[in-house]
Amino acid sequence: MxxxxxxxxxxxxxxxxxxxxxxxxxxxxxxxxxxxxxxxxxxxxxxxxxxxxxxxxxxxxTKKDLLLAIVAPVMAKFVAPFIIKDLNKVLHQDYEHFEDFLSAMLKNRRDFLVKNLATVKILVQEIPLHPELKELFKEHIALKVYERFEKIVEHYQANGQIIEIPAYSVVRMTFTSIFGYLIARYMLLPEAEWDDEAEAERTIQFIMHGLAGPNSSKN
The missing domain is CATH 1.10.10.60 (Homeodomain-like)
Structure with a gap:
């Protein structure tokens, strides 16, 4: 094989x-x-x-059926399994800190992306062009993942590790940061000189603390 x-x-x-x-x-x-x-x-x-x-x-x-046969599984596996599987780990304190959870998620999805780079590239390229793929995205990612990630956010908000803002905002900022980094790293600029571990850590720190420096206050 x-x-x-x-x-x-x-x-x-x-x-x-x-x-x-x-x-x-x-x-x-x-x-x-x-x-x-x-x-x-x-x-x-x-x-x-x-x-x-x-x-x-x-x-x-049809050719569209072939596209869907390829993209549907990778869409279902790109984010959902990690979030679904690791929800219990979060709630049972395997990831005591939100930062630890983010780091594990980034590394886990980076490994998946590297193994399935061509298929994920198709997913990213074609989602804006096909209503069927948008519906699959809603089904596999937006609905299944959001509900579980919301529980993770609420868990870490309850113990003071995440600020009290709507869960959907935390989800949006978290996922756009992590997947923005992965797409840039492996699809848009793969030829650039990347320090993967340092860049992953910077991404996590940006999610946790933003870009504000010690002299950023307007007051």
């Missing part, structure tokens, strides 16, 4: 795929990530996969 097969099997969460389906999905991921969805034809995907174009349509009715 190749590395590609292992990644596909992990991403599809044990779903039974034929060898031809795996080849189609791998080829589609590579092509969509490189050229974008709209610029990629099913004939190109078929040629890259070494299958007849009709084989694609036997498994996926």
């Amino acid at each position: 190749s590395d590609h097969d292992l990644k596909i099997d992990e991403l599809m969460d044990g779903e039974e795929l034929t060898e031809k389906q795996k080849k189609i999905i791998i080829s589609a991921i590579e092509s969509f990530a490189e050229k974008g969805y709209s610029a990629t034809s099913t004939s190109e995907i078929a040629k890259k996969a070494g299958v007849a174009e009709g084989t694609i349509f036997r498994h996926y009715k």
Whole structure:
């Protein structure tokens, strides 16, 4: 079994795929990530996969169905499992401090992103262009994750570690900071010289303390 097969099997969460389906999905991921969805034809995907174009349509009715088959699992796994799994860890004091939770979340999702870079790239590129992906995002991320993350925020607010602002604001600021860093690091500017550990720590400290310096007060 190749590395590609292992990644596909992990991403599809044990779903039974034929060898031809795996080849189609791998080829589609590579092509969509490189050229974008709209610029990629099913004939190109078929040629890259070494299958007849009709084989694609036997498994996926349209090119959009193929896109959704690729993106839905990565969307479901990009954020949700960590938040859902680690909610209990937070509530049972495995992460005594919000800062520890943030650090663990960043490292956990960074590892996932590195393993699934091409697929996440497709997700980021295509969400603004497809209403179906926006709906999937709402279903997998906005609804499932927000409810659990809200409990985490309330937990740390109750013991004074997070300021008393609406939970949705904490969620927005936290996720935009962490995923903004990851997208810049691995998609927008991967060729830059990054000190990963230092940049991760700066991101966490920004979430915890903002940018205000000792002389920032207006008074």
